[in-house]
Amino acid sequence: MARTVPSARRPPAPAAPPPVPGLPDGLLIVALIGLVSLGMVMIYSTTVHEGSPSAVVRELALQFGVGCAGLLLGMLVPLSWWRRLTPLLLVGAAGALASLLIPGNPLAITRLGATRWLQVGPLSIQPSEFAKLAFILFSAGFLDRNFRRMRLPQWMVYLGVTAGVALLIYREPDLGTAAVIGGIAICMLWVARVHWFWVLSLSGGAVGAILLLARTKQHQQERLLAWRNPWAFQDTIGHQIIQSWTAMARGGLWGVGLGQSLQKLGNRLPEAETDFIFSVVVEELGLVGGIAVILLFVLFAWRGFTIALRAPDRYSMLLAAGITTWVAGQAALNVGVVTGTLPNTGIPLPFLSSGGSSLLALMIATGLLLAVSRLPPAEPKPSARAEPGPEPAARPGRRRFRHH
Secondary structure: OOOOOOOOOOOOOOOOOOOOOOOOOHHHHHHHHHHHHHHHHHHHHHHHHHOOHHHHHHHHHHHHHHHHHHHHHHHHOOHHHHHHHHHHHHHHHHHHHHHOOOOOOOOEEEEOOEEEEEEEOOEEEOHHHHHHHHHHHHHHHHHHHHHHHOOHHHHHHHHHHHHHHHHHHHOOOOHHHHHHHHHHHHHHHHHOOOOHHHHHHHHHHHHHHHHHHOOOOHHHHHHHHHHHOHHHHOOOOOHHHHHHHHHHHHHOOOOOOOOOOOOOHHHOOOOOOOOOHHHHHHHHHHHHHHHHHHHHHHHHHHHHHHHHHHOOOHHHHHHHHHHHHHHHHHHHHHHHHHOOOOOOOOOOOOOOOOOHHHHHHHHHHHHHHHHHHHOOOOOOOOOOOOOOOOOOOOOOOOOOOOOO
16 A cells, blocks of 8 residues: 655645734823923913903814814824825815915915915915925825936926925915925935935025025015114014014023013014914023923924834835924924024924914824834844755765865
């Protein structure tokens, strides 16, 4: 009877279960809670004297609730869905920006000489805030697909989209936000490991373009004059930065107390609840409060870039880096303006300045950043030397020799 030889083939291994998302980054949540909580308190303190306290509380509660919904939307909707919706989001944001430039648009709102808002029913929407998020989503997807073959056609597409979005924002006019778009684009090119020559060349070109455009508008030229010597224009264009310095000087080390700011009263410090809210923070909470705000942004930036470095794929890495650059770069720009280190650009302080559109866009972006932090790390590729294959059998009729 013939003997049956058992098969040497092993049964197929069971399919591995899909990776389970982990917990979101705890320190990033701490930074977010600290910034949003402080923002709600400072907006109330800065605006409560202008109207009914209950009305201010209702408006802040509404903005907070919508922002929390945006945070959950960004964190729970799969990143693949966001990637598929990116073209629609980008076209929608560009269309909203372009509609602001249509003469006689009944939905456009002009404040202080700038047309940056759309009135949709009872809501006032600032399209440039959502354009930043749409641009980051576009950049992450485009650079993920093309970073290895950035030739002339790819460069034309990427730089064309960047310049188009920045130009639409600049025409509002809003040079500061246009500069933020350029900074995000350059940072994401660097993270995508595009050759350093192109990154440096584009950085120099962007700086040159900003300096050139800053001289094309009269109000921007006036801001440069006020930045150089505000005391020479203390009754006109230098008034705002002088009042900002006055507020921070009054604060001293510990501040004058929450709600006790004088510079916010009677419009002594223009735009106190938006672009210059950091001055009110230092006046009421002192240098200690100002340093605490800066440390919260440093914590946000540290965790954001750490999440980007630990991301399992290039798309999520670029997305996390772009969002972190947006928040950290805009915060640094705002603090630089408020302290007089940089010319006035009209940039709000993320999470702290008043503005429902800004808060909603930032909360959605932070939700996406937390979603990236939940992704399981990429599995290391097996090394070829770790498990060498079986030694080939010697051919019959030939002797094998071991060389010493």
